[in-house]
Amino acid sequence: MAHEPDGQEREQRPAVRLARLLRRWWEEAGSPPGGTRPTQQALASRLGIDQTTLSRYLNPKHASTAPPRVVEALHAHLRAPATELARARELCRAALEGNSRQGTAGDGPELTGGTGTADGTGGRGSPGRLRSRWTLPALVAAVVPAFVAGMVVGGQHAPPPPRSAAEDTAGSVPLSGVPIEWPLLMKRKEDQFTRARALQHLLMAHGYEVKADGFFGNETQDAVMGFQRRHNLPSDGKVGKDTWPALVRTVGPGAHGHAVLALQELLHNTGLGGTEVSGEFTAATVEDLRYFQSRHGLSPTGRADVDSWLALLVFQRPPVDTPAYQRSTGPHGVRLPLPRA
Incomplete structure (x- = not known):
């Protein structure tokens, strides 16, 4: 059975701690005398991202890891304490590394049957988070028999032919496993x-x-x-x-x-x-x-x-x-x- 982190363990995750820190920056932005805290909509516009994405970055309950550029931009726009930037960068790096180790870095729909969105946010929770229902023993148990059966039927396991230069540019991202095609642009009146x-x-x-x-x-x-x-x-x-x-x-x-x-x-x-x-x-x-x-x-x-x-x-x-x-x-x-x- 997959391990579900309890409340205390979840609170210690770098992504949650980063979200708490970023949210505190935002909440305290209007604290100095005469200071005015920007709305999330205005702040998102300054950062060049949408408000929904920013809300996820600032929400510890459904923490999404803000990329380094957003962390640094938030620090500058919100005039957060200079001493806290290094800590924020460290939490960001740790969160991204944790996502990578867990296989959660990606922009496709969730493998558990969740719905993704056209902009690659993957629906609710972390943007583009991939969650696989396969555990390693189950994956090995499924793959090995299939491989052996293929060896028996085929008599030998020949390597696939090399890809041509034309195939390399035809429309697929090699490590993602998700075929994509070059977009088609043509003469139109509307802004593209x-x-x-x-x-x-x-x-x-x-x-x-x-x-x-x-x-x-x-x-x-x-x-x-x-x-x-x-x-x-x-x-x-x-x-x-x-x-x-x-x-x-x-x-x-x-x-x-x-x-x-x-x-x-x-x-x-x-x-x-x-x-x-x-x-x-x-x-x-x-x-x-x-x-x-x-x-x-x-x-x-x-x-x-x-x-x-x-x-x-x-x-x-x-x-x-x-x-x-x-x-x-x-x-x-x-x-x-x-x-x-």
Whole structure:
């Protein structure tokens, strides 16, 4: 029988202790003379996450582990005691490591039959928490006979054929076990939010003059068709499983430019909390990317490869408003100088 933690043991879990600490920061934010505690809605807006997610981070009874970037942002926004930041970071690290050891880090629906949500929160409780009803002895008892039967019937256990390069980019995250496909973007009048802006930044990274405004119009379609012709792809102006893998670039620490802007746009809108969209692949970008990779069954390298781009493009949530960093730029979005030929 699986062990259920009693009340005292649960209170000692790093995730619960972290949630208590973060909630105290929030509750005490209005304590100084003249201080005003922000509402959770206003605070969530500043952090770039939704209010429901923030409420989970601040709820010890149903504690969800806030990522490091959110912990640090809360400390700054709430003007929490400087001496408590190191403790919060330590609790955050311990909670994330505990989730990883227990196999609870992920963004799919729960394996026990619980319902997940489209934004990867996994329903009630910790976001994306995976709970398996299989214990190790039961798993071994189920797997070994099946393996032996396969050996008998097949006569030998031949290794699977190697995957081709085309299969590697066709649409699956290798360590997650959940097949996903590249999203399809095409010319539409409505704002397509972050995916369209990421597409436009990637086009600019390849030397095409477009606006990163999130609208897939004639300008973006012409650039897509030009890119497709240059790379011997069907020039239909639609961005799907053939065009995305050719557009994305492997980027990592020290990189800068439009490909990094595209990556940060996507990270910012995954609900992890406030990735800075600067065009510079900073240490904070590495940390956010590693956290995203670990939650989606990818190797947490801190470098954006094809599989990371695929997962980032799939696990997006629609923003409730134009990102704050774009409001001062008008409808044309962020522009950087085009790369030299």
